[in-house]
Amino acid sequence: xxxxxxxxxxxxxxxxxxxxxxxxxxxxxxxxxxxxxxxxxxxxxxxxxxxxxxxxxxxxxxxxxxxxxxxxxxxxxxxxxxxxxxxxxxxxxxxxxxxxxxxxxxxxxxxxxxxxxxxxxxxxxxxxxxxxxxxxxxxxxxxxxxxxxxxxxxxxxxxxxxxxxxxxxxxxxxxxxxxxxxxxxxxxxxxxxxxxxxxxxxxxxxxxxxxxxxxxxxxxxxxxxxxxxxxxxxxxxxxxxxxxxxxxxxxxxxxxxxxxxxxxxxxxxxxxxxxxxxxxxxxxxxxxxxxxxxxxxxxxxxxxxxxxxxxxxxxxxxxxxxxxxxxxxxxxxxxxxxxxxxxxxxxxxxxxxxxxxxxxxxxxxxxxxxxxxxxxxxxxxx
Numbered sequence: 001x002x003x004x005x006x007x008x009x010x011x012x013x014x015x016x017x018x019x020x021x022x023x024x025x026x027x028x029x030x031x032x033x034x035x036x037x038x039x040x041x042x043x044x045x046x047x048x049x050x051x052x053x054x055x056x057x058x059x060x061x062x063x064x065x066x067x068x069x070x071x072x073x074x075x076x077x078x079x080x081x082x083x084x085x086x087x088x089x090x091x092x093x094x095x096x097x098x099x100x101x102x103x104x105x106x107x108x109x110x111x112x113x114x115x116x117x118x119x120x121x122x123x124x125x126x127x128x129x130x131x132x133x134x135x136x137x138x139x140x141x142x143x144x145x146x147x148x149x150x151x152x153x154x155x156x157x158x159x160x161x162x163x164x165x166x167x168x169x170x171x172x173x174x175x176x177x178x179x180x181x182x183x184x185x186x187x188x189x190x191x192x193x194x195x196x197x198x199x200x201x202x203x204x205x206x207x208x209x210x211x212x213x214x215x216x217x218x219x220x221x222x223x224x225x226x227x228x229x230x231x232x233x234x235x236x237x238x239x240x241x242x243x244x245x246x247x248x249x250x251x252x253x254x255x256x257x258x259x260x261x262x263x264x265x266x267x268x269x270x271x272x273x274x275x276x277x278x279x280x281x282x283x284x285x286x287x288x289x290x291x292x293x294x295x296x297x298x299x300x301x302x303x304x305x306x307x308x309x310x311x312x313x314x315x316x317x318x319x320x321x322x323x324x325x326x327x328x329x330x331x332x333x334x335x336x337x338x339x340x341x342x343x344x345x346x347x348x349x350x351x352x353x354x355x356x357x358x359x360x361x362x363x364x365x366x367x368x369x370x371x372x373x374x375x376x377x378x379x380x381x382x
Contacts, residue, residue: 019044021041037162037186038196040195049131050114050154053214056214057133061082064296069097077175098139105129112129123319123347129216132215134214136209137207139207141205142184143203144200146201150197152194153216154216156208157191158189158190158206161182162188163183164203165179165183200222232289236275287320302372302375308358309357312352313350314378321347329376342359
């Protein structure tokens with residue numbers, strides 16, 4: 001694909017959204033994102049849950065799906081990890097238990113579509129949709145998250161208590177990260193369609209009111225600096241083609257054989273500086289890391305033969321880009337010119353019209369055909 005200058009960032013929409021309480025995405029990001037909570041009544045009027053309770057319970061029984069069961073009894077808090085056979089779950093009329101299922105957007109088109117409503121935040125930060133179901137009084141205790149979250153009520157009612165916390169110490173001997181001293185400042189009861197946004201480290205405690213309570217949690221990724229650096233360095237080192245060996249022809253005899261030679265230390269520093277100096281390789285590694293599929297994610301083989309036409313990305317596909325690259329499911333490639341604009345459109349809109357696809361170069365069509373064969377994108381009816 002031919003070289004090209006990078007795309008200009010698209011302007012944020014000034015259109016007020018019910019989803020954000022009448023704020024535009026630009027105003028929400030400026031006023032609330034990572035700053036202060038926002039309660040939104042009827043963020044989605046007439047909201048219907050992305051899947052029924054029975055379907056959520058069935059999903060919690062699958063291998064490769066992350067699920068947890070939290071129970072709060074007189075003896076204290078209990079935590080079990082799935083998968084759960086249906087008979088392993090408590091009776092629905094038993095109070096104070098909660099089932100949490102992570103990554104529901106990977107398994108449900110409706111859940112994936114719900115997550116797409118929040119793409120006014122970069123995809124690199126958007127993580128997944130967790131769905132929880134709770135009986136009367138169910139919850140996971142007062143806690144805080146290190147990431148932003150939107151809490152959208154799907155069925156039933158949930159009482160939320162929230163507050164900023166100076167003391168973030170946790171209760172000892174509990175299998176959950178429950179705050180030792182929770183001091184709520186505000187309290188809300190959410191009904192279906194209501195939503196609460198919380199920035200990182202805002203403590204919150206949600207309790208089901210009346211049972212049959214389903215909540216959708218839209219969570220965001222917050223890479224940890226040390227962990228991200230380690231992933232990037234490992235990926236860059238694996239791709240590095242430098243077989244230079246350490247040499248020390250001037251090394252003198254030593255009476256301190258266990259001491260690390262200064263020359264070797266300098267060689268190591270030089271190696272890292274050379275690696276970090278490869279800015280294009282660093283950008284490539286970052287895009288590949290950020291689009292790596294979730295663990296236990298697999299793609300289905302296509303049910304039909306490849307033909308250029310209208311296309312849509314699979315709900316499990318992660319696709320992003322920067323000024324010079326396109327990234328998809330942990331792979332990166334250089335892209336420029338009209339082909340780059342086409343790929344960026346696919347990443348932003350998650351679909352291409354038949355006209356767009358047929359206008360692609362032979363090289364771009366070959367790439368799309370490969371992605372189709374891998375199950376990363378599919379034909380869409382025109």
